[in-house]
Amino acid sequence: MDRTARRPDSRYGNRPTMKDVAARAGVGLKTVSRVVNGEPGVTPDTERRVQEAIEALGFRRNDSARVLRKGRTASIGLVLEDLADPFYGPLSRAVEEVARAHGALLINGSSAEDPEREQELVLALCARRVDGLVVIPAGDDHRYLEPEIAAGVATVFVDRPAGKIDADVVLSDSFGGARDGVAHLIAHGHRRIGFIGDQPRIHTAAERLRGYRAAMEDAGTAIEDAWMSLGVTDPVRVRKAAEDMLAGPDPVTAIFAGNNRVTVTVVRVLSEVDRPVALVGFDDIELGDLLRPGVTVVAQDAAQLGRTAAERLFRQLDGVSVVPERIELPTRLITRGSGELPPAD
């Protein structure tokens, strides 16, 4: 008895191939290929027969084989921190739209802010031979990407610069935005201003902290340690940080929140405090205009970041740009009330 199966591995449930279509249509393999790809040199009659066979068999070209042959996958990868974060949704969508306009699919993955996972994801995408990568870096050493870039994988970093390699990067002006936001508070009479932000190893967090410091310095105000809380974004610790700043004999009269998650929690805390405390947040938050007071924010345009990065990526793929560039997009201060509150004391 023959134990060997006709097909050793069941594969795609025995999908029809061009060969099958060719057999059914009574034409050559290459003719089917021509029809499928809309290449010229096929008589209408032959084309019709092939089309019928395709319909009848439910044939669908195997892009894996196509990729293997052609070398281009028409897909790009996007590695970001967390798709569930409202900041990244629009960014991802913007990248997708640009990709779509260039006929490419988007594969994306979340690094969960873990450098190891970022690398793992990026390399997995490279193994799929994506044509290009848009990366929002979690780590700060991207030398592992050098062979990939050398091999022709277009790469653009977004939101934070690459570490230890020279690559295109598109970011928001975190420094300027934070400085303006803090200056806004100062202009409204505040001096004791708290800062709650992420770990300074994250570029944007460091830049925003730098902006905070610069604005305070411009105003000639010495910053007290108790006003700063770094490396804190989870709700529990942000809450504690905010409450600490607001307690004691000499509390802050205003808070600058380093990103959208921090802002949201600070809003919660402030809603429970009986005296008015001013607030400016980095990143816009949904419904920020409907709160009372409305939340004044330094807004960055996530979609524009994504769009710019993706366009830059495809320009690389078209072989246009070669010199890595750093593109910085301006932020926008949106005043809604919370940042215009005067000091409470």
Place this chain on the structure above:
Amino acid sequence: MDRTARRPDSRYGNRPTMKDVAARAGVGLKTVSRVVNGEPGVTPDTERRVQEAIEALGFRRNDSARVLRKGRTASIGLVLEDLADPFYGPLSRAVEEVARAHGALLINGSSAEDPEREQELVLALCARRVDGLVVIPAGDDHRYLEPEIAAGVATVFVDRPAGKIDADVVLSDSFGGARDGVAHLIAHGHRRIGFIGDQPRIHTAAERLRGYRAAMEDAGTAIEDAWMSLGVTDPVRVRKAAEDMLAGPDPVTAIFAGNNRVTVTVVRVLSEVDRPVALVGFDDIELGDLLRPGVTVVAQDAAQLGRTAAERLFRQLDGVSVVPERIELPTRLITRGSGELPPAD
């Protein structure tokens, strides 16, 4: 003179292949394959030599070729409406996590609520030979998927059922949720309750409308045409619809909003109205607890939807389940104030 290039198409910038690695390490091609895949039967010394060659050349296995040979891509597709919608971010992330746990990558695309684009995307994903598909359908006819499913592409629909084919589907209890939400308003004394929702051709919208009708009927209240606005989600038209309901001699005293986008706009409108109008929205909205009054919502768990669907998908891929099933997840009424306001008159 020879005009033909050494390599006709430049391809991946001449990436090293296993052959190159083998040559450099002085071993056979298959031995490299064994090392790369961690297969047994390679002496430590040989393995070391191969590893060194891999490092030196920056070799990365070409997964396209691997896929072609093995038949499984270890990737799944997710087609949703709009990644920028806060409802889909967590859903997508949940699917990704499950995929990751099964060693698969996630390719996702936005249909923009366009049936044609949905089909285009799905077929593109099938051409990539994704192992499975999670689809949030935009269209209502999915017979085009029949050959794919027959060919072994695992498929799960989420949020809305498939049209004209029998397939797994995971959804929220839109009918029950909407009925409960409206009943909640009725329990607080409302009778003239407006409904603003999406086009009834969308399953969830139809179900929510049905829930609204059922609750009203249970209360013995005849619905007036002026109370209902269907097929309306963009801010401008929602605003107009809400304003219309609130104007006139006999305005509604409460509004049931059919999804998160509608809710947000209705909140905006209500914040401009001088009398209190009750509101219950379908879908939770961020910061809904911080508004005054807090927004009472019928919440669905987007992440749980995604997780359930993805797990079901991988169960299909493991060949466990065969009979298409319909899984309905309960919704949860979250009372925060806006739904408990009494009628204004």
Place this chain on the structure above:
DNA sequence: CCCGCATCTGACAACGTTGTCCAGGGCCTA
């Protein structure tokens, strides 16, 4: 009527990987 040309078609190799199968060599045992 035949030749030449243009148009259409198909055979074949190659893409980079993995599965199958066989060869060679070392080691243990009789």
Place this chain on the structure above:
DNA sequence: TAGGCCCTGGACAACGTTGTCAGATGCGGG
């Protein structure tokens, strides 16, 4: 020392597609 077995390594085909190139077919003009 010879025989057999196990362990390691490599040659080869195949996956489904596309590029190359040459053959077939048909048509018009000389």
